Amino acid sequence: MSQFWDYFGELMSAQRSELTERVFRLLDEKGLTNKDLERATGKSSSTVSNWKSRMSPLDADLIAPICELLGVTCDYLLKGEDAQGRGFAPKPDALDEELLALFHSMSDSGKQRLIGRAEEMLLSFGMSREYPQAK
Numbered sequence: 001m002s003q004f005w006d007y008f009g010e011l012m013s014a015q016r017s018e019l020t021e022r023v024f025r026l027l028d029e030k031g032l033t034n035k036d037l038e039r040a041t042g043k044s045s046s047t048v049s050n051w052k053s054r055m056s057p058l059d060a061d062l063i064a065p066i067c068e069l070l071g072v073t074c075d076y077l078l079k080g081e082d083a084q085g086r087g088f089a090p091k092p093d094a095l096d097e098e099l100l101a102l103f104h105s106m107s108d109s110g111k112q113r114l115i116g117r118a119e120e121m122l123l124s125f126g127m128s129r130e131y132p133q134a135k
Contacts, residue, residue, distance in 0.1 A: 019077065020051055020054055022077060023070070024051075030071070031100040040065045041065055043062075
């Protein structure tokens with residue numbers, strides 16, 4: 001029975017490691033920072049640093065705010081695919097990279113203004129932030 005619990009512990013550790021890796025990869029891909037993760041979760045920089053270095057696991061009650069920050073479903077964050085078995089968006093192309101670089105160079109207030117304006121534009125075109133498809 002001891003072997004079962006050893007195996008179970010290893011399996012859970014591997015899954016936590018994949019979750020943590022996915023969170024920080026998505027932060028990077030979306031041009032977000034550890035500070036953004038701190039704000040979304042209400043956790044300190046040392047806690048986020050411990051997650052990143054895998055010194056401590058993410059708390060289960062933080063999955064929803066992390067998903068909201070990253071714009072992904074819980075299925076994707078936990079399993080790497082959505083409920084239909086699809087992975088997330090493809091890697092950004094050159095234009096995406098250029099836009100992300102510009103976004104990174106902006107102040108926090110500038111980023112918030114840009115995001116707010118983009119949301120206004122989506123709504124004016126009959127689209128929503130969560131599901132950008134014409135109504």
